[in-house]
Structures are given as structure tokens and as C-alpha cells.
Amino acid sequence: MTLKVGYLGFEVSDLAAWERLGGLLGLGVAQHDGISCLLVDDYARRVQLLEGPGDDLVYMGWEAADLAEFDAVRARLDAAGVPWTEGDAAGARQRGVQRYLAFRDPDGLPLEVALDLERLATPPVSELVPGGFVTGDAGLGHIAAPSSDYRASSDFLRAVLDARVSDYIFHPLAPNLTADCVFLHTGPRHHSIAYAQMPGPAPKRLHHFMLEAASIVDVGRAYDRLRAAGEELTMQLGQHPNDRMVSFYVRTPSGFSLELGWGGVRVDDDATWQIAEYHNFSLWGHQPAAA
Ligand SMILES: [Fe+2]
Numbered sequence: 001m002t003l004k005v006g007y008l009g010f011e012v013s014d015l016a017a018w019e020r021l022g023g024l025l026g027l028g029v030a031q032h033d034g035i036s037c038l039l040v041d042d043y044a045r046r047v048q049l050l051e052g053p054g055d056d057l058v059y060m061g062w063e064a065a066d067l068a069e070f071d072a073v074r075a076r077l078d079a080a081g082v083p084w085t086e087g088d089a090a091g092a093r094q095r096g097v098q099r100y101l102a103f104r105d106p107d108g109l110p111l112e113v114a115l116d117l118e119r120l121a122t123p124p125v126s127e128l129v130p131g132g133f134v135t136g137d138a139g140l141g142h143i144a145a146p147s148s149d150y151r152a153s154s155d156f157l158r159a160v161l162d163a164r165v166s167d168y169i170f171h172p173l174a175p176n177l178t179a180d181c182v183f184l185h186t187g188p189r190h191h192s193i194a195y196a197q198m199p200g201p202a203p204k205r206l207h208h209f210m211l212e213a214a215s216i217v218d219v220g221r222a223y224d225r226l227r228a229a230g231e232e233l234t235m236q237l238g239q240h241p242n243d244r245m246v247s248f249y250v251r252t253p254s255g256f257s258l259e260l261g262w263g264g265v266r267v268d269d270d271a272t273w274q275i276a277e278y279h280n281f282s283l284w285g286h287q288p289a290a291a
Helices: 015-025 067-080 089-095 150-161 216-228
Strands: 004-012 028-032 035-039 047-051 056-063 099-104 110-115 142-147 164-174 177-185 193-197 208-213 233-239 246-251 257-262 276-278
Touching (some): 004 015, 004 142, 015 028, 015 035, 015 216, 015 257, 047 089, 067 099, 067 110, 067 150, 089 099, 142 150, 150 164, 150 193, 208 216, 216 233, 216 246, 233 257
Parallel strands (some): 004 047, 056 110, 142 193, 164 276
Antiparallel strands (some): 004 056, 028 035, 035 047, 099 110, 164 177, 177 193, 233 246, 246 257
């Protein structure tokens, strides 16, 4: 299968602040059926901002290439004994898809698989990100989500979405204590989901989501703009050891972070990909916020 991240839906309490952040990042903002969407590429509704008190992820949509792939996910859900529901017409209209199935991972992360995502007749052109964003066969980006059992979460995604493990990070926190993360891909993007083992309930369904710019210059300029605007950078510029992404993180108005990155490696051939274990989150940088 070649599932890609197609869209993310967030319930946000401060829509104006989200639109302002989107503008600083160089993302267009468009209204579709009364829903505010951040534009990343020629897809109409990549990031859907739904007004409400939740300030959290309300759905992560995976794009099926065609009806056969859509049906294959349903068959995998049934085979794994995972309950699913078919979205209604209003839900499909909200997401800009022809149809979708909704289900949850073992921790309740709301996932969907969808068909025929709405595209724009004219792709947006961003003056602030002239190089554009890396999407295409890599999909929208990735999320990092907390997990009560990262191995079970990984097994779930492998069974249901035909995901493959990219690698692991076991970051030392204290003697005999590591932060354990698994990174999974469903296509050429190094990971579309990372799960991080959490000792207890997590405050949000995701730690961050990531968008990838095609040019490091555009990432650096966004970094400067956000700093000048007084936005809170939850991690400064740095580079991850596994996907080699050069990135920084900014706190969104909903409390979780957005990672803006460049230069992520691709997994183009699962037959030759080597699953590695890393022992730090960053090769350099990614220091916590500082003025
Ligand atoms: Fe990330």
C-alpha cells in the first residue's frame, strides 16, 4: 500500500491566533464550507482548523490511492478486529473527501482513511516560502504521538496501515531510564507517525506535527520571522539523527508544537532499508526555548 498523510483536523479555541501563525509560516489560509484551512500545496484542506475548546488533534486522515487501497484498509481493520465507522455526508464534506472510514489506535488516536481528497484548481503560491513544501508521494508530513505501549502502537499501524518501522530512538533520561520512540513509514517519507512511550496519560493526542519545506533558506527565514514576532520556539534549530531533518519547533496556539523542517531522508526501498537504533534525539541543536 502507498498510504500518505492527507489531512489533519485540529479543534482550536483561538482561530485568529492559528491563522496568524499560519501567515508567519507562509501558509495560505482559505475558507472552505466555513472551515478555515491552512494551505500547504494544491490540496484544499491539508490542515483543518475547527473552532472548539479541545485544542487537540481530532482526526488524522490517510489518503488512499484508489478504491482498492481504501477497501484493503477496511479488510485489514476487519482482520485485526478493529471497529470502524464510515463517515457521513456532512463529515465527508467537512474534510473535502468523497468518503472516509474512522477508527482509533490502541490509545484512542483518531485515524481515518479517505478517498478523493479535494484539490485546488490553482495551487497557492507563498511569497514567504517560495520553494514550497515537500508533499507529493511523501504526503503532508508527520505527527509524533504519545503512546502507553509503543510496541503495541507500532504493531497496530503495521497491521492496519501496512506501516513499516523506520528506526528507533532510545534517548537516555537517567540511569536505567530512556525515552523510547518508534518511527514508522507508509511511503517514502522517513516517518508519518512517531510514537513516544509515555509513563502516564499525556496532555494532548500529539506532541507535534511536521511540515517540510523544500529549501533550508525558507526554514531559516521562517525561524527569523517567528523569533521577531515573539512566537515561542519550543525547540531551536537542530537536526535529528534518524531522518536527518534540520528543523525547529514552534508552540501552536493549541499548546502542541509544529515542527518546520528541511532535508528529511526518504525510504525509497524497503528491501534495502536498515532499521537502526539511535540514542539521542538530536545530532546538534534543538535546545529548549530561549529568547
Ligand atoms: Fe518530528
